Amino acid sequence: MNTKVWKVDNYVDNLKNNPQVVDAADFLRKNEVVALPTETVYGLGGNAESDEAVAKIYEAKGRPGDNPLIIHIADRQQLTRFVADVPHKAEQLMDAFWPGPLTIIFNKKEGVLSEKATAGLATVAVRMPDHPVALALLEVCGLPIAAPSANSSGKPSPTTAAHVLDDLNGKIAGVFDGGPTGVGVESTVVDCTEEIPVILRPGGVTLEQLAEVVGEVHVDAALTDEAARPKAPGMKYRHYAPNAPLFMVSGTTGFLQKLVTEKQQEGLKVGVLTTEENVDQYSADLVLACGRRAELETVAAALYETLRRFNQGQVDVIYSEMFTNTGVGNAIMNRLQKAAGNKLISE
Known part of the structure; x- marks a missing residue:
């Protein structure tokens, strides 16, 4: 399969009438899968009402079938098509954070979306991306679009079109190059089917921000307790992993350097993920600064790019x-933690 590449300035006027946007939207209507930029990471989009399109997403990614997909929309009115009810707290969160990096879980209407898209669950996860190309594509195609991250399952998520092509070139119909993404980590996932919203995956909208809007917010126990069963099926899988084994290190820079030296003495090539503040503290084969510790938003934005650079090294x-x-x-x-498979070394 030849993977087509579209590219357009994100901020040109009238994106909805842009020939490349119209062409990519036509691919989506024909149940092909297209990688599209969002403000978080690139998503691999397909018609959420089509078993054929959703099957192509799973096949291209090598994604487990019990891992439901997030549905992307351009207009809140689209919710009436496939969502059974919209709780008041969900309305508040949409008012505050849509479009943006927040996914909300609703009870779904039966018989509308592909069962493959929701992994047979009675609920559906939905978000409205804050990216001009994504919103234009969604509006022009007129469909709810299922879109997990556009990478091979388990690997670091893509934050550029080049990352998408590294993983999926020849496996998907096309990729829309909208430049690098901004947030850099996926959306926050919040279950609003219960009285008190529950965070199933942390992301671009923080717990503190959610609580400011709706008051009490719970966190799924599986996010802090490995023994707990995750409410979101996909959270049990290893994600975001570079090719080499990754270990989180709790301790001083001196302790981490000691670990590096020990491995180098064994003849191994060692990488260190740090920040701009500490990049000069290490002597390793590859030391990469992942943003600034004083501004964690820059760490989030650079995380997946940094993990992919270790593969190149x-x-x-x-x-x-x-x-x-x-x-x-x-x-x-x-x-x-997901990338490391929870492997932690403490001083």
Whole structure:
């Protein structure tokens, strides 16, 4: 399969009438899958009402079938098509954070969406992306679009079209190059089917921001307890992993350097994930600064790009510094824990 590449300035006038947007939307209507930029990561989009299109998403990614997909819409009116009810707290969150990096779980109407898209669950996860190309594509095609991250399952999520092509070139119909994404980590997922909203995945909207809008918010126990059963099926899988084994390190820079030296003495090539503040503290085969610790939004934005750069450096093992579990740091640590398979070394 030849993977077509479209490219347009995100901020040109009248994107909905742009020939490339119209062409890509036509691919979606024909049940082909198209990678599209969002403000979080690139998504692999397909018609959420079509078993054929959704099957192509799973096949291209190599994604487990019990891992439901997030449905992307351009207009809140589309919810009436496939959502059974919209709770008041969900309305409040949509008012505050849509379009944006927030996914809300609703009870679904039966018989509208592909059962493959929702993995047979009675609920559906929905978001409205905050990206001009994504919104134009969604509006022009007129369909709810299922769109997980546009990468091979388990690998770091793509934040550029080049990342998408690295993983999926020849496996998908097309990719819309909208430049690098902004947030850099996926959307926050919040279950609003119960009285008190529950965070199932931390992301671009923080717990603190959600609580400001709706008051009490719970966090799925599986996010902090490995023994707990996750409410979101996909959260049980390893994600975001570079090729080399990754270890989180809790301790001083001196302790981390000691680990590096020990591995180098064994003849291994070692990588270190740090920030701009500490990049000069390490002597390793590949030391990469992932944003600034003083501004965790920059760490989130650079995380997947940094993990992919370790692949290019062909290191044998990677040690990563750790980050605070507050604010967007919660999302960063969640992704690092998944990428490391929860492997932690403490001083």
